[in-house]
Amino acid sequence: MDPKFFDRAIRGPQVVLRKDAGIIAAYSGISPGCNVLDAGTGSGFLAIFLANLAQPGRVTTYEKRPQFHKLAIKNAKRAGLENIEFINKDIARARVRGEFDIITLDLKGPARLVKKLDKNLKPGGVFVVYSPNIEQIKDAHKEFLKFGYEAKMIDCTVREWKVGISTHPVHSGIIHTGYLLFGIKVALPLENKT
Amino acid sequence: MDPKFFDRAIRGPQVVLRKDAGIIAAYSGISPGCNVLDAGTGSGFLAIFLANLAQPGRVTTYEKRPQFHKLAIKNAKRAGLENIEFINKDIARARVRGEFDIITLDLKGPARLVKKLDKNLKPGGVFVVYSPNIEQIKDAHKEFLKFGYEAKMIDCTVREWKVGISTHPVHSGIIHTGYLLFGIKVALPLENKT
Amino acid sequence: MDPKFFDRAIRGPQVVLRKDAGIIAAYSGISPGCNVLDAGTGSGFLAIFLANLAQPGRVTTYEKRPQFHKLAIKNAKRAGLENIEFINKDIARARVRGEFDIITLDLKGPARLVKKLDKNLKPGGVFVVYSPNIEQIKDAHKEFLKFGYEAKMIDCTVREWKVGISTHPVHSGIIHTGYLLFGIKVALPLENKT
Amino acid sequence: MDPKFFDRAIRGPQVVLRKDAGIIAAYSGISPGCNVLDAGTGSGFLAIFLANLAQPGRVTTYEKRPQFHKLAIKNAKRAGLENIEFINKDIARARVRGEFDIITLDLKGPARLVKKLDKNLKPGGVFVVYSPNIEQIKDAHKEFLKFGYEAKMIDCTVREWKVGISTHPVHSGIIHTGYLLFGIKVALPLENKT
Numbered sequence: 001m002d003p004k005f006f007d008r009a010i011r012g013p014q015v016v017l018r019k020d021a022g023i024i025a026a027y028s029g030i031s032p033g034c035n036v037l038d039a040g041t042g043s044g045f046l047a048i049f050l051a052n053l054a055q056p057g058r059v060t061t062y063e064k065r066p067q068f069h070k071l072a073i074k075n076a077k078r079a080g081l082e083n084i085e086f087i088n089k090d091i092a093r094a095r096v097r098g099e100f101d102i103i104t105l106d107l108k109g110p111a112r113l114v115k116k117l118d119k120n121l122k123p124g125g126v127f128v129v130y131s132p133n134i135e136q137i138k139d140a141h142k143e144f145l146k147f148g149y150e151a152k153m154i155d156c157t158v159r160e161w162k163v164g165i166s167t168h169p170v171h172s173g174i175i176h177t178g179y180l181l182f183g184i185k186v187a188l189p190l191e192n193k194t
Numbered sequence: 195m196d197p198k199f200f201d202r203a204i205r206g207p208q209v210v211l212r213k214d215a216g217i218i219a220a221y222s223g224i225s226p227g228c229n230v231l232d233a234g235t236g237s238g239f240l241a242i243f244l245a246n247l248a249q250p251g252r253v254t255t256y257e258k259r260p261q262f263h264k265l266a267i268k269n270a271k272r273a274g275l276e277n278i279e280f281i282n283k284d285i286a287r288a289r290v291r292g293e294f295d296i297i298t299l300d301l302k303g304p305a306r307l308v309k310k311l312d313k314n315l316k317p318g319g320v321f322v323v324y325s326p327n328i329e330q331i332k333d334a335h336k337e338f339l340k341f342g343y344e345a346k347m348i349d350c351t352v353r354e355w356k357v358g359i360s361t362h363p364v365h366s367g368i369i370h371t372g373y374l375l376f377g378i379k380v381a382l383p384l385e386n387k388t
Numbered sequence: 389m390d391p392k393f394f395d396r397a398i399r400g401p402q403v404v405l406r407k408d409a410g411i412i413a414a415y416s417g418i419s420p421g422c423n424v425l426d427a428g429t430g431s432g433f434l435a436i437f438l439a440n441l442a443q444p445g446r447v448t449t450y451e452k453r454p455q456f457h458k459l460a461i462k463n464a465k466r467a468g469l470e471n472i473e474f475i476n477k478d479i480a481r482a483r484v485r486g487e488f489d490i491i492t493l494d495l496k497g498p499a500r501l502v503k504k505l506d507k508n509l510k511p512g513g514v515f516v517v518y519s520p521n522i523e524q525i526k527d528a529h530k531e532f533l534k535f536g537y538e539a540k541m542i543d544c545t546v547r548e549w550k551v552g553i554s555t556h557p558v559h560s561g562i563i564h565t566g567y568l569l570f571g572i573k574v575a576l577p578l579e580n581k582t
Numbered sequence: 583m584d585p586k587f588f589d590r591a592i593r594g595p596q597v598v599l600r601k602d603a604g605i606i607a608a609y610s611g612i613s614p615g616c617n618v619l620d621a622g623t624g625s626g627f628l629a630i631f632l633a634n635l636a637q638p639g640r641v642t643t644y645e646k647r648p649q650f651h652k653l654a655i656k657n658a659k660r661a662g663l664e665n666i667e668f669i670n671k672d673i674a675r676a677r678v679r680g681e682f683d684i685i686t687l688d689l690k691g692p693a694r695l696v697k698k699l700d701k702n703l704k705p706g707g708v709f710v711v712y713s714p715n716i717e718q719i720k721d722a723h724k725e726f727l728k729f730g731y732e733a734k735m736i737d738c739t740v741r742e743w744k745v746g747i748s749t750h751p752v753h754s755g756i757i758h759t760g761y762l763l764f765g766i767k768v769a770l771p772l773e774n775k776t
Binding site for chain 3 (some may be wrong): 287326327328329353360361362363364365366367368369370371373
C-alpha cells in the first residue's frame, strides 16, 4: 500500500487517521484472511486500510449517506483494492448476514449496534468502537460487559516533530480524534457449549 | 493473528509494544507481499507482527545475541508464522543481500546503518528507525536527509482507561517507549534516471 | 517556600501534585490577600501551597477524617505557615461562613457542594473542582452552568525527562491524576444588580 | 489577580502560557517576598504573573527589543502591579547587580547566561530555563551540572475539554510550547563554606 495513501486519498469532513487505523490493526490482531464488518464507511479510510491487510479476506462496509458511499468507492479504486463490498444502507436498519472476525464501528450510537451485531461476530472475534466522546464509549462498554466481552479502552496521541538544529514537537495541530474501545468475544469453554 | 499475541508471547527485557508496532504498520504502508528487513530482533515482537501482515512476503531479521535470537524463534513458532528468516548475526557486520520494501531498526547506533542499508531499500521503500532517545533520532534523521529521503518523526502515546462508574485513564504506567522516525526513499522522476 | 516542599512534606495516601497545584494557582488567579476555602484537606498540600501565595489572605480548610486533619496541621507547621485554619469537619454538613475569592474542592461528590457553597463565593470568584474521574466533573460542570458560572475544564500532564547523552521522558510513572474544572462566578452587570 | 489576565493582556507574537507560568510558580517555590530576575521580558506575562505572587518582593526583567519592553510595561499597568523593574537592555551584555531567589530565562542561548548569572542567584535559589527546543535545554542542563545545581527537566501539556452531552478534549489546538528546566543552587554544607 502506498505509505502516503492517507495523505493522498480524497477526504470527506471526517476521516479515521492513520494513527487510529494502525492502533485498530494492532489491537484487533487483523491477519490475512480475516473478514471485517465496518460501519459507517465515511471516506472509507479505515475500510481500505483494513481491507489491504485482510486480503484475501473481505471487508463489508455500510454507509447510509450516498455521497460518502461514492467517495469511499473512489478511494478504494485509487488504492487498487477489490476485496471491499460497499453497501449504501444504514447498518442500524439493514439485515446483516455472515460472521466476521472483526467488527469496526465509527458512527453515532454504537451501543445499540453491539446487541444487533453480536450474532455476526465469531467467537474469539474483536468488536471495535471508535468514538470522539466518552459517553458513547461508556454506553458501548456497558453492552460489551453484558455480552461477556473482555473490554479494553485506550486513547492514542501521535505528535509530529520538527527535527534538526531546533528539535521539538510541532506547536499546534490535532489534539484529540477519538477513543478506541475493543471487546473480545471470548470463546466459551467446551463444557458450556453443549 | 491472536489479538492477545502481545500479551501472551515470551518477553525479553525490552519489546516493541503493540502501539508502536501498529503505528509502524500504518506509517510504513505495509501490505501483503512486502519484504521486510528488521534488526535487532529482540524478542521478535515487531518481526512477527510485520510478518503476519506481509504474508506471502517475508521478514528477514538480524539479532547478534543468541538468547534473543532463540527466544524470537520460539515466539514465531507460537504465532504459527513461517515467513521469517532469523539470522543470528550483528547486522552492522553482516553482508546483507536483497532488496526490501521496508527496513525497521530497533538497535543502538541506527544512523551508521542507514548508509549501509540504503542499497537494500527499494525506491519508494520506507526506512523505520525506532529509538528511545532523541539523539539517535537526530543522527538518523541527518542521514535520511543526506540520502534524499522524505523524513517524518513522531511519538505515540497510548493510555489505557478504566471505564465504568468512575471513568479515567489508569493512574500510572508506561509514559514513553521510543520515537518513531520514518524515511521514504523517494523514487526519482524518470528524466533523472537516465 | 522551599521548592522541595512537595518532596519533603509527609504524604497521606493521595496528595495533590505540584503540577496540579501550580495549574490551580495560575487558572484561579490567586493573589496576595485572597481568601480561600478548601475541602477536603487531605495531606494539606493544596491548602499549604495556596496559603503561601495568598498571604496575608487566609485559607480555611475542612477535613472530616481526624488523621488527615492532624497530618495536614503538621505539614503546615513544617512549611512555617500560620494563615491556615484547619477544621476537622465534613464540609457537606458544616455551616460554612464568610465569603471567599477562591473555593477548591478535592473530595467525593463535589456537585452537591456547588449549590451549598455558591453563597460563600464572592462575585468574580473562582470555584475549582479537582476530580480523578469524568463523572464528577460532568456533574459539577452542570451545577456551574445552573449558577451561571463560566466553566472551563482541563487536564494537565507533566512528564519528567532524563537529559544527557540519551535524552527522553522517563519510561514510566504517573499518567493521570485528576481533571481540573474551573467556574468563574461572573459578576453581574450593574443594571441587574438592583 | 484577574483570573482572566492571560486572556485579556496584550499579546506580542509569543507569550508564556498560563500553564507554564503556573508550573514555574509551583516548581520554583515562589513565595511572598521573593526577588526574581527575568529575561527576556517578551509581552511580560511571566514577569507579571510572578510579580503578583512575589509581592512585596520585586521582579527585575530585561528585554532588548524596545517594542516588547513598552508592551510589557503596558500589560503591567493593566495588571496594577508596581513591583516590576523593566530594563530595556540585552541581559547578555548588561551588568546585572543584586542577588535573586529565582531567575527565569526565556530567550535564545540560555546556556551562556547560566555562567554569567550564577553569581546573581542566592544559595538555595532556583534557576528556570524555558525553551521550545531540546537543544537549548541540553546545553543549559550541562551548565547546571557544571555549577553543581540539582537539575530537573519536565514538559507540561494542558488540554481544554468540551463537557456536556458529548465530553472530550478539544480536537485541535496547542500541542507544544516549551520545555521547562529547573536548577536548584544547592546550598553548600557549612564545612565547605570557609
